Amino acid sequence: MPLAATGDLVGRAAAARSAVAAFNIITLEHIEAVVAGAEEAGAPVLLQVSENAVTYRRGNLLPLARAAAAAAEAARVPVALHLDHVQSDDLLRRAADAGFSSVMYDAARLPYADNLATTRAAAAWAHSQGLWIEAELGEVGGKDGRGPLDAHAPGARTDPGEAHAFVTDSGVDALAVAIGSTHAMTERTAALDHDLVKRLAGALDVPLVLHGSSGVPDGELTAAVAGGIAKVNIGTALNIAMTGAVRGFLTGHPEAVDSRKYLGVGRQAMVEEVARLIGVIGTPRTTAAA
Template sequence: MALVSTKEILKDAYENHYAIGAFGAHNLEIMKGIISGAEMMDTPVILQTTPGTINYVGIRFLRAIAEEMAAVSKVPVALHLDHGNSFDIVMKCLRSGYTSVMIDGSHLSFNDNVALVKRVVDAANPIGVPVEAELGTIGGVEDDLTVDESLATYTDPVAAEMFISETKVDSFAPAFGTAHGMYKREPKLRLDILEEIYNRTNCPLVMHGASGIPDSSLQNALKFGIAKVNFSTELKVVFAKELRNYLFDNPGQDDPRKYFLPAQEAVKNLVMNKIGLLQKKVYAK
């Protein structure tokens, strides 16, 4: 089938208190592992590419690979721009055929963030592409952006309600204690903030920085509108680990068709595990 929009799959997840896995897609092997895992779990999946991955692989190649994989996939596949850092990169993705985009204006003032997001919504909605945006500051390392976790700010639920109302975004990423990258200690999620945002809005919510979040915390967040959960660092970690292990055990092997396979399989298994957590529906009280 063709690449699908995230709008309807997130709407169903939001209404039924489960979430769709959105996985960082950095190369062909990781993309194959992601889709294989989603097929094994028989669930839609979102391939996410950051501006850094787009610069590395090339936007035409990413879109072409994703389209071809979606065409033969047994499950719906969406192609999403994660943390779009400018209006220009969003427009490039829209013109290329991406089926979902995120514009990240969280570093801007509230009014400037709203203005940027509205501009993207005005460009994307007429062609049926949903828009994700962020308010508040999520710490850690994402692509070429590093935010000191001590400087991260929680999303104000009242401001979130105003932001969603003014921008008409299709999904919203609040800052409630998660961080990009791997955690040095167990994160303290502010589910009280997430619950208030959920109660004030009617918009699918997105968890960024889910790599390393305890399973119970991940599932508890599903009660409060989390319909999309982003994973990237964990995929890179298991891919690199299995690649290193294989080359260490097989020092004479020089065929990428062989040494990439265990790494790809590790990604598939991780994706299956994460999707299994997200598909366990936890109904709100």
């Protein structure tokens, strides 16, 4: 089916008090696994390419983006492409032509005034290109002499009043918030601030996004969605599944040299984790599913 639009998928999820899963992709196996897992779950999904992934691809966005678009167009469920954690204005301006319907612009490392100014400019440009834009607000700097904390720094919490002002003044379409998760966690021990989720949902008129979800236990994820999270970003969980499966295969088959053998096992492990996590998040099944 044609590429879906991120804004449509997230907007429908928010209206239904549910969430859509957004998985970060690095390889073709990631792409195939996310689509297959979403088809198994019968739910829409987002394929996310981060700026770090583009850097890993030697700065080339199009090969991965075109593979993702081709897989999305062949999928039996709605799939949208999202460009994640963009700090480079050059990369931002490549988004629309590469098939992305949305971008997460990340200026949270900057002092609040600079974050707001650069995000406002990015949002104006994105909207002129028909792109849906997400931003991030963690904890504003100045406390105990610290600089600003991004939304996933340990201890960061997004203030609802500051978040309301930031969204109003920047014009973004969604906001990633700090509620207790951290990027790249390999153990699922994060405890989320569910009261804060509810207060943020009440203060904002745009969907809330949870980053760093791989370190969040199943029950915490389900509760966060019930409290108002509408987009759940997941990356490390897929890498854990893939790496564990590949490592196990190679340990048991030290003679193996055909990469299809171990990559296939890794891909299937990711398929199962994608389908499982979509079930945990509770994304409603789509009528477009086969």
